[in-house]
Amino acid sequence: MSALVDTITNPSLIASVLTAVAVSATIVTIGLPLLERNEMKDRMNAVALERERIRARERERLNQQGKQKAQLRSTPGARAKQIVEQFNLKKWLDSETAAERLMKAGLRGPKAETGFLLGRLIAPIGLVLFVILYLLVNKGFGWPIGARVGAVILAAYLGLKLPEVYLSNLTSKRQASMRRAFPDALDLLLICVESGMSIEHAFRKVSTEIGVSSVPLAEELALTTAELSYLPERRQAYDNLAKRTGVESIKSVATVLIQAERYGTPLGQALRVLAQESRDQRMTAAEKKAAALPPKLTVPMIVFFMPALFIVILTPALIQIFKWK
Numbered sequence: 001m002s003a004l005v006d007t008i009t010n011p012s013l014i015a016s017v018l019t020a021v022a023v024s025a026t027i028v029t030i031g032l033p034l035l036e037r038n039e040m041k042d043r044m045n046a047v048a049l050e051r052e053r054i055r056a057r058e059r060e061r062l063n064q065q066g067k068q069k070a071q072l073r074s075t076p077g078a079r080a081k082q083i084v085e086q087f088n089l090k091k092w093l094d095s096e097t098a099a100e101r102l103m104k105a106g107l108r109g110p111k112a113e114t115g116f117l118l119g120r121l122i123a124p125i126g127l128v129l130f131v132i133l134y135l136l137v138n139k140g141f142g143w144p145i146g147a148r149v150g151a152v153i154l155a156a157y158l159g160l161k162l163p164e165v166y167l168s169n170l171t172s173k174r175q176a177s178m179r180r181a182f183p184d185a186l187d188l189l190l191i192c193v194e195s196g197m198s199i200e201h202a203f204r205k206v207s208t209e210i211g212v213s214s215v216p217l218a219e220e221l222a223l224t225t226a227e228l229s230y231l232p233e234r235r236q237a238y239d240n241l242a243k244r245t246g247v248e249s250i251k252s253v254a255t256v257l258i259q260a261e262r263y264g265t266p267l268g269q270a271l272r273v274l275a276q277e278s279r280d281q282r283m284t285a286a287e288k289k290a291a292a293l294p295p296k297l298t299v300p301m302i303v304f305f306m307p308a309l310f311i312v313i314l315t316p317a318l319i320q321i322f323k324w325k
Helices: 002-008 011-035 039-062 078-087 098-104 109-137 145-194 199-212 215-230 234-245 248-263 267-291 293-324
Strands: none
Touching (some): 098 145, 098 234, 145 248, 234 248, 248 267
């Protein structure tokens, strides 16, 4: 024990450990910025691609004879598209709201739709083959034939639902990010509008400023700016913003913008009221989470804290009782 203490308290050992810690911290500090991924840049590149797609679509709409066909920068693979068309996956696996759900998850264009359909085709087949192979290797665990067939059917069902679960989780995370940052974005939009900016310039300015808080919200606002520039009606751009996000507060703002566009009402007062309501909703959600915290902590406190507390309180008394005996 004394040798261990002498080794630990050795000045040369302590100096070596501190030097190693300092060198490691320096390497991590220098290397982390180099490894950090610029998510904002990637999203803005995706927005640029979407802007080009909107421009190409409107150019094709205006050119009714089809003499000038715009080319998209990003197109799905020919082989994947051929598989989707050959098996008619849009009819059997796609639903009416699939494109809208993909947009809410931030996945746009034919490439995303093709990937989603292929995922829904490949996932159940892969899981079924894996379960069958696993049962063959382990000789079915001695299960009856009905249980084996049930396991295969369950694997097929899970494989069919896995892409939808992934899409739902991606959508919920994206909407949570936009919901947190939208009150600040609405305040910025109100300041820009009251300073005399047009709504297009206001959306563009807010999209560049709000990217620090929420990259998905900045992406959606940038796409709305592009649609306001190319679509024949602004109402359609506002409706697309509400459909792509699926957030109630953003839908309210889109409705206000549509009414202001139709009736010529001032935007400042309406946006001010919406900004206050959005902040109130965020505060209400925070208070609701705070109020739900005590019931959630009851079980962990009983399971983890109470036994330790009883041990600390009762152990001295039990020691004294055993001594007296």
